[in-house]
Amino acid sequence: MSLVTMYESSVRRKRDEISRLKTDRVKYVNIVSNCSKKILTATKQANSTKSSSTFKSRMNEIDRENKKKTEAEKKIAEYDKKIANKEKELLREEQRLSKAKDDKYKQIEHQRKLALDNLSLDLSIQRENQNNLIKEVNKLKEAKEKINILFIASNPDIEFIDDDGNSVQQQKLKLEKEAREIHESIQKSLKRDSISFETRWATRVTDLLQFINEVNPTILHFSGHGTSDGKLVFQDNNDKPKLLSMEALVELINASSNNLRLVVLNNCFSSIISEKIVDNIEASIGMNSSIGDQAAIVFASQLYSSIGFGLSLEKAFQQAIVSLKLYEIPEDQTPQLYVSEGIEAKNIYLVTKN
Structure with a gap:
C-alpha cells in the first residue's frame, strides 16, 4: 500500500468519525431545545395557576427538565471537545497526505525525466512509459486541485x-x-x-x-x-x-x-x-x-x-x-x-x- 493510499484512507476515516460525532451531537442539541420549551411552558403554567398542587407539580417538572438540560449541555461540550480533537487529527492527516502526493509527484516527474534521457530505450516503449507517467501526474494534479x-x-x-x-x-x-x-x-x-x-x-x-x-x-x-x-x-x-x-x-x-x-x-x-x-x-x-x-x-x-x-x-x-x-x-x-x-x-x- 502506497503512502498516498494509506493517508487517503486515514483522511476518509477521520472525516467519517467527525461526521458521526456531529450527528450524535445533534441528539443532545434537540434535547436541550425540547427541555427549554418544556421549562418555558411549565413556568407560564406555574405563574398563571391559582392551585398550589398545580404550582408544585410545575415546579417539580421545571427541576426535572433543568437537570436533563444540564446533562445534555455537558454531553454537547464533550462532543465539541471530541470534534475539535478529531479535526486537529484530520488536519495533520491532510497535511501528511498533501506531502505524500507532492513526494509522489516529484518521484514520477523524476522517473519521467530519466525515461526521456535514456536513449537506449526502444522508441515505442519510451513513448508508452511517457504517456503512462503523464496520465499519473495528471491524476495526482486533479486529485489535489x-x-x-x-x-x-x-x-x-x-x-x-x-x-x-x-x-x-x-x-x-x-x-x-x-x-x-x-x-x-x-x-x-x-x-x-x-x-x-x-x-x-x-x-x-x-x-x-x-x-x-x-x-x-x-x-x-x-x-x-x-x-x-x-x-x-x-x-x-x-x-x-x-x-x-x-x-x-x-x-x-x-x-x-x-x-x-x-x-x-x-x-x-x-x-x-x-x-x-x-x-x-x-x-x-x-x-x-x-x-x-x-x-x-x-x-x-x-x-x-x-x-x-x-x-x-x-x-x-x-x-x-x-x-x-x-x-x-x-x-x-x-x-x-x-x-x-x-x-x-x-x-x-x-x-x-x-
Missing part, C-alpha cells in the same frame, strides 16, 4: 399550504436553464478541468444527505423557492412541497463533509439562512428578498465563471453583481455574501489561483 460543485434543484407544484396554514402560490422556476448556463460558463473558464459540476433534480428533503455524501461537494448550490421566513421549499415523497426550516438546514450543513467551503442559496429570502451557515463553513451567499429567474441565472453563471478563472470569492462575487448591472437587471442589491469570522473573502480561492 479539483473541486466539486453540487447543484441541488427542487421545483414542486406551485400551490401549497405553509406551516402557518396560509395558501402560497409560486411560479415554476427556470432551473434547467440556470444549470445549463452555469455548466457552460464553467466550460468556458480557464480552470474548467479543475471543476466537476453535478446536478440533482426534484430533490426531496430525505435525499439531501445522500446527494451530499455521493458528491462530497466543495460548493453546495441550492436552487428553488424560498419563503419570507427563511425556509427552503423541497419535495416530499408524493412530489408535494415540503418546507425545510432554517435550523434544519444549518444542522445539515454542520453534519456535512469537511470538504464543503461555500454554500450558495439561489432562493428567495435566503440571506437569513446564509448568515447562520457561516458559523460552520468559510462562506455563504443568499438573497435578501425575492429574486427573478433572469437575475438568478445571470448572477450564478458569472459567479462560477469567475471562480473558474481562479479569482478570489470576493472578486467573483463583485463580478457577478456587475454582471447584473451590465444586463440592466435592477436586482444587484439582492445577493449577499457572508464569510466566517476571522476570514476575508479576498483570501478565499476555490480553485488554485495560478
